[in-house]
Amino acid sequence: MxxxxxxxxxxxxxxxxxxxxxxxxxxxxxxxxxxxxxxxxxxxxxxxxxxxxxxxxxxxxxxxxxxxxxxxxxxxxxxxxxxxxxxxxxxxxxxxxxxxxxxxxxxxxxxxxxxxxxxxxxxxxxxxxxxxxxxxxxxxxxxxxxxxxxxxxxxxxxxNLNDVVDEEREEMNSIYILSNLSSSAPLMWATNLPDNLRKSENISKSFQLALLYRQNNFVRYFRLLQSLPPLLQIAALKFTEKMAVHALKVYSVAYHSVQCKYPLADLSKTFFLKQCVMADLCTKLGLQLEGDNVKFQKSKIPTIEDESTLNIFDFNNASKSLHVIR
Structure with missing residues (x-):
């Protein structure tokens, strides 16, 4: 301030x-x-x-x-x-x-x-x-x-000035990291936090998530993301959308085959999304669906100008998240 x-x-x-x-x-x-x-x-x-x-x-x-x-x-x-x-x-x-x-x-x-x-x-x-x-x-x-x-x-x-040591400080530091996963500044800040705060569950997970994002390790990224509270998952949403697009680009190259059909259910488990949400994501990115399977092709690597148009946050009712600001 x-x-x-x-x-x-x-x-x-x-x-x-x-x-x-x-x-x-x-x-x-x-x-x-x-x-x-x-x-x-x-x-x-x-x-x-x-x-x-x-x-x-x-x-x-x-x-x-x-x-x-x-x-x-x-x-x-x-x-x-x-x-x-x-x-x-x-x-x-x-x-x-x-x-x-x-x-x-x-x-x-x-x-x-x-x-x-x-x-x-x-x-x-x-x-x-x-x-x-x-x-x-x-x-x-x-x-x-x-x-x-x-x-x-x-x-x-x-x-920091007021020596706040409650859960709110852990939450705010986590939000700082997760809402800026592409920046090194939050990581530098986190490394200088007191040991008890730096090693707290949510800050430790947020720090690890930032490293996974930089490594493009989408499998571990999505797995770790699910262990965070809803508010912190929302804080990372912009980067989660980018990671989802990157992951499907990788799949398009790795599973490119005329005969290959990748089960939508298995893909949903990797992304920790409901199958209907996963199907909608694939459709928005121009991927071909055949029943409950996805056909990946190198010639149709998914692209999108604005990842924010994707809807990958699996909230049955987004308004339920309102209670966290009170």
Whole structure:
């Protein structure tokens, strides 16, 4: 988290400061998720030259920020009937960004800040799965990944400053590794962690998964991935999709034969996917299916421009993963 040398005092105990609320009601700027049974929440305000410094009454206290994040994650984000999922995401993205802004203005670096940022990290991780159905004009995965990285780096630094030793620190370090499997920076960070943390189950598995990804060892990669909690599996989703495409390219060369038919059931076991999901994956990649078998051909090595269009996360109902951000 980037902080300055000075901090501002916070006095606001409401999720939306009174001055902002008056203006937005007058100008009819309340979001649909701030009306009826929902409550108004402070918007993100981009700093600009010439703007006056926020008054104490415009900055929410740490206690209020905790309440705001809990409300957004437990009430708004889980309410799929209030609006389409991408509209809920945009609303959450803006309001959680405003929460981070209030933390920075107050220069808050205690354990409360760790807990708040950890919830925001989980929001971005889960969103990377739940928003996959939307096109780039409705959900930008690159922007989501960028803010995820920014938040997870901030929370790791603060957890280190506060000597946090609970499961949440293990989770955040694991997410940092898994959401950046192609980068060496998380591995360098992990090697410098205290022994008890570095050798913890999830961080150790995440570190090993990063090595397997670099080695293109898809058999062990998929096997190890299944032993991780759902949230951590989602964190690695972008790289799992790339690994799946690579694996099927290997199969296309290794099992190329006019007479060879590879059982779809066996392929599903290697990828730890349901057979119907595996069949859909092969179809999207242009592989030929004959009944319950796949015909691999060198001349038809699977290619895809955007792996994010694949649906390989075997969640019966993706919305079940929402509970992890609360």
């Amino acid at each position: 980037k902080t300055g040398n000075t901090s501002l005092k916070a006095e606001c105990e409401e999720m939306c400061p009174e001055r902002e609320l008056r203006i937005r009601i007058k100008e009819k700027l309340l979001h649909k998720l701030e009306q009826g049974r929902f409550y108004p929440v402070k918007e993100y305000s981009r700093p600009a030259a010439g703007m006056r410094s926020p008054a104490p009454s415009d900055i929410r206290t740490v206690g209020c920020l905790v309440k705001t994040v809990n409300y957004l994650c437990s009430t708004v984000y889980t309410n799929s009937t209030a609006a389409s999922r991408n509209i809920i995401f945009d609303f959450m993205f803006d309001r959680l960004r405003a929460v981070r802004q209030d933390l920075i203005l107050q220069n808050v670096e205690d354990k409360s800040a760790c807990q708040i940022l950890a919830q925001i990290v989980r929001f971005h991780v889960v969103s990377s799965l739940l928003q996959k159905e939307y096109t780039i004009d409705k959900f930008d995965p690159v922007r989501n990944s960028s803010h995820l990285l920014e938040c997870v780096k901030s929370v790791l630094i603060l957890q």
